[in-house]
Amino acid sequence: MRSSIASHARLLPFLILLIALPGASAQLAPVRMPPLNEPLEKYDNPPAPPRKMETSPRMISQFGVFTSYQVNVDASHQNILGDAANECAISVDPTDGNKMTIAWRQFNDVTSNFRQGGWGYTTDAGITWTFPGVLQNNVFRSDPVTQSNEVGNFFYLSLQSTWPNQTFYCDDLWRSTNGGQTWTEQSPDMSAGGDKEWLTIDRTNGPGHGFQYQAYDGANCAGTNAAFQRSTNGGVTWQSPIIIPNSPIYGTLDVDANGNVFVGGWTGGTGFRCVRSSNAQIGGQTPSFDRNTVVNLGGSLLYPGAINPGGLAGQVFLAIDRSGGATNNNIYMLCSVLPSGRSTTDVMFVRSTDGGLTFSAPLRINDDGINPTKWHWFGTFSVAPNGRLDAVWHDSRNAANNTDSQLFYSYSTDAGVTWSPNVAVSNSFNPFEGYPNQNKIGDYITIVSDNTGGNVAYSATFNFNPSRSQHEEDVYYVRVFPSGGGTPTPTPTASATSTPTATATSTATATATATATSTATATATPTATSTASATATPRPTPTPRSGPSPRPRPTPLPRP
Secondary structure, X not given: OOOEOOOOOOXXXXXXXXXXXXXXXXXXXXXXXXXXXXXXXXXXXXXXXXXXXXXXXXXXXXXXXXXXXXXXXXXXXXXEOOOEEEEEEEEEOOOOOOOEXXXXXXXXXXXXXXXXXXXXXXXXXXXXXXXXXXOOOOEEEEEEEEEEOOOOOEEEEEEEEEOOOOOOOXXXXXXXXXOOOOOEEOOOOOOXXXXXXXXXXXXOOOOOOOOEEEEEOOOEOOOOOOEEEEEOOOOOOOOOOEEOOOOOEEEEEEEOOOOXXXXXXXXXXXXXXXXXXXXXXXXXXXXXXOEEEEEOOOOEOOOOEXXXXXXXXXXXXXXXXXXXXXXXXXXXXXXXXXXXXXXOOEXXXXXXXXXXXXXXXXXXXXXXXXXXXXXXXXXXXXXXXXOOEEEEEEEOOOOOOOOOEEEEEEEXXXXXXXXXXXXXXXOOEOOOOOOOOOOOOOOOOEEEEOOXXXXXXXXXXOOEEOOOOEEOOEEEEEEEOXXXXXXXOOOOOXXXXXXXXXXXXXXXXXXXXXXXXXXXXXXXXXXXXXXXXXXXXXXXXXXOOOOOOOOOOOOOOOOO
């Protein structure tokens, strides 16, 4: 498991210091568009010196019917005081939903920015987690991404660099065949990759079955513009990078039911792209891109912003429907973007029903209207096997200070035409506390959906460290699901749903601005409490099947 460190190395010092106080308002930091191909992180601290480990009870944070379980716990399932964990990626075994793994950036001490590849696994549907230790001691890692194949093998891709020689932006891939309990390196160091890389796997029955694909930005191992790489042998070796037209970055990629690969990302300003390769699935051919579409997401990517001063307010997520039904092969894109004239972000969504030739007008998913003081950040989503869409994000609508945030959830059963009323699924937390000497809580959170709900990995600051008089950044798991246990028809939002505008090739499209939506009524929220009990509050998820009990294992020794 490797975490996201080699990412964004040329940050100017004043950007790191945009927010110094926990109570900072949403207007403290100036709005600035992220420069293309500027690494978002940099190496600036050696590993923290060894210290005495202190613990407190792990956090189980209850909010209504939703329960968040702390993931980054020690072998005794206790919270580790003084560390930090953020930027988490989750994968679920499709053959056994009780087995999941989450990867994150692990900071052993908040006094150092040196980050390593932490991970945890569960065998009981997320109620208890085991954190065996970092993947490799004293190996500087960042941008963790996990995926699973159709037989339940987990894969972990991340940037890596051997300290103190932080001069390259390469990655390597690891595989787990036992539910994330142990990992084996698949690819040699420095064999592929770049900053803000993302990974997907071809799970179709076509010629590209099992192929792995990654895309990344221009701060990369090969010294190219934003590029794409393919592995035809399970990540053991990676073919030479292919330049992606128009260099879409800070995004993700996916494979449709026909084996076509789509990459979505940001190209600068209000520009976003969806790019297709239809021959990447042909092992004997060099991948090329035969479709390149401008996408209007109703705003700009924001980096940095007052809500996450050292990082993104959210990256671009692309996912494809492979339900086999009427919505099969729909392409969806979602991002927390900065609308024109605003200083805070909204969660915006578009769809393509014609293979990426055209996309719909952008639709706002957060239903609290156009609110210039509230943040809707780290938006992400996934598509369930039955075609339902699940979206989650951090949201400050209920905060008097405009920055304390909760995890919010909404879903759609009609391909994103309408979305359910937004609901809060977590207690409120202060995103400015617990910084690992870096002024950010990562760059993204993630979700994987099944037919009854979604499995979410997110970072929050529920635990309090009395010795530092502040809360700590930790990784949490929560399961979200449509209210009532079934899948009721969602209530349409009041956002604009103008006629889809053709956006083929590189021609810019007209921007459609969504109209105000109704404001959701906040419900009373209990405060998060720390408990050492492993007894979970009942939740509408399948009863965990019996399986082997998680066993702690020693931290792997550094490779030579």
